[in-house]
Amino acid sequence: MNNVMLITDAKYNSFMGNNCSITAIFNGTKMSVPLAPDNTEYAEILRQVDAGTLTIADAD
Amino acid sequence: MSKARQLADNGAATPNRNMVINGAMNVAQRAQSVTGIGASAGYATLDRFNIAPNGTAGRLTMTQTADGPVGFANCLKLDCTTADTSIAAAESLLLETRLEGQNLQRMKKGTSSAEQTTVSFYVKGNASATYVVELMDEDNSYRHINKSFAVTTAWTRVSLTIPGDTTGAFGDDNGYSLGIKIWLHAGSNFTSGTLQTTWGATSQTSRAVGISSFFDSTDRTFLLTGLQFEVGDTTPFEHKTFAEDLAECQRYYYEHAAGINKIISNAAAYTSSSAYGEVNFPTAMRAEPSLVVNEVSDGYNFYRNGAGDPINDFILQGATKTVAQLYNDSDVSATVGHAGFFWSVNSNCLVAFQSEL
Numbered sequence: 001m002n003n004v005m006l007i008t009d010a011k012y013n014s015f016m017g018n019n020c021s022i023t024a025i026f027n028g029t030k031m032s033v034p035l036a037p038d039n040t041e042y043a044e045i046l047r048q049v050d051a052g053t054l055t056i057a058d059a060d
Numbered sequence: 061m062s063k064a065r066q067l068a069d070n071g072a073a074t075p076n077r078n079m080v081i082n083g084a085m086n087v088a089q090r091a092q093s094v095t096g097i098g099a100s101a102g103y104a105t106l107d108r109f110n111i112a113p114n115g116t117a118g119r120l121t122m123t124q125t126a127d128g129p130v131g132f133a134n135c136l137k138l139d140c141t142t143a144d145t146s147i148a149a150a151e152s153l154l155l156e157t158r159l160e161g162q163n164l165q166r167m168k169k170g171t172s173s174a175e176q177t178t179v180s181f182y183v184k185g186n187a188s189a190t191y192v193v194e195l196m197d198e199d200n201s202y203r204h205i206n207k208s209f210a211v212t213t214a215w216t217r218v219s220l221t222i223p224g225d226t227t228g229a230f231g232d233d234n235g236y237s238l239g240i241k242i243w244l245h246a247g248s249n250f251t252s253g254t255l256q257t258t259w260g261a262t263s264q265t266s267r268a269v270g271i272s273s274f275f276d277s278t279d280r281t282f283l284l285t286g287l288q289f290e291v292g293d294t295t296p297f298e299h300k301t302f303a304e305d306l307a308e309c310q311r312y313y314y315e316h317a318a319g320i321n322k323i324i325s326n327a328a329a330y331t332s333s334s335a336y337g338e339v340n341f342p343t344a345m346r347a348e349p350s351l352v353v354n355e356v357s358d359g360y361n362f363y364r365n366g367a368g369d370p371i372n373d374f375i376l377q378g379a380t381k382t383v384a385q386l387y388n389d390s391d392v393s394a395t396v397g398h399a400g401f402f403w404s405v406n407s408n409c410l411v412a413f414q415s416e417l
Contacts, residue, residue: 013377020378023376030373032374041350
């Protein structure tokens with residue numbers, strides 16, 4: 001059972017027009033997360049997006 | 061009988077038998093002491109040891125402390141700084157370490173040959189208390205087994221025998237398969253049943269029956285070291301060199317640069333407003349890691365062509381298990397093609413990589 005992560009300010013980063021990572025605040029810590037399924041923070045982002053509790057802003 | 065033969069006979073001569081990483085509490089890359097823990101879960105001080113509170117007003121300080129039993133230089137210490145004696149049903153506080161399935165195959169879990177295992181550790185507190193160790197199978201609908209243990213004011217080695225579980229194999233992969241969790245505080249949602257002392261299906265009310273509350277007083281302390289999880293009976297703790305412990309921890313968290321005047325990477329201006337650099341990891345990480353950065357106003361610099369651009373933070377462009385590329389495209393003003401390097405210029409700087417379970 002995983003702990004609940006409070007994720008805020010999620011936003012895609014892009015390189016050459018393609019999304020390459022997501023920057024967000026996780027329980028108060030800023031992280032930049034790769035789009036990798038084995039990455040724990042990315043898996044939690046996807047879970048919260050699927051649950052409708054998190055939205056990821058588009059890259060600039 | 062020779063000493064070597066005695067050690068071999070009881071398994072103590074077998075290397076890598078301890079499936080717990082940093083069990084001697086020697087590695088604390090993030091910090092040696094963090095105060096005010098209790099509002100949210102996370103890794104604060106000692107590598108591989110996660111604090112998981114839920115719903116409690118209690119707060120604690122977590123410290124790597126030089127107070128171990130003979131033969132141990134360090135221990136993990138929890139010190140209650142805000143008590144919580146009004147325990148709501150859903151409240152909890154757990155100290156846990158998480159293990160990869162590919163490192164647990166020796167347990168033969170989910171087969172008719174499933175092995176007995178043992179959890180052992182040294183523990184003490186400010187006063188007598190009872191807590192619970194839980195093994196939770198994250199691969200098979202959270203099957204679990206729970207064993208209570210006593211804490212006194214003297215260092216005591218606790219040894220808990222875990223029968224083999226013939227149900228539910230662990231994935232042979234880099235995923236989170238088993239949690240070793242110590243229940244330190246719990247509401248009735250977790251205490252109102254009968255303690256689950258054999259492997260069984262999830263029963264929330266059977267997870268922490270009969271425990272004391274770590275948050276019952278600001279006098280309360282909990283000290284732990286020498287955590288070992290092994291197949292078979294208890295053997296002497298398997299000490300490792302600091303370099304071995306650190307390398308194993310760096311699979312999950314790697315502190316690359318912390319503080320002032322630290323090299324971060326070589327870098328080059330890709331455009332007039334962006335610069336990119338690469339960081340190689342000292343050991344392959346469990347998965348492509350996240351980049352952890354302390355954002356500090358003008359805390360970093362991109363030095364090139366005899367001058368520097370102050371920058372506030374970095375973003376991850378991409379990563380493999382052995383290398384990451386980071387960049388800044390919000391503070392850089394450079395000439396395309398200029399090469400240089402990223403450098404920290406503030407004591408609050410931090411660049412780290414995390415691949416925790």
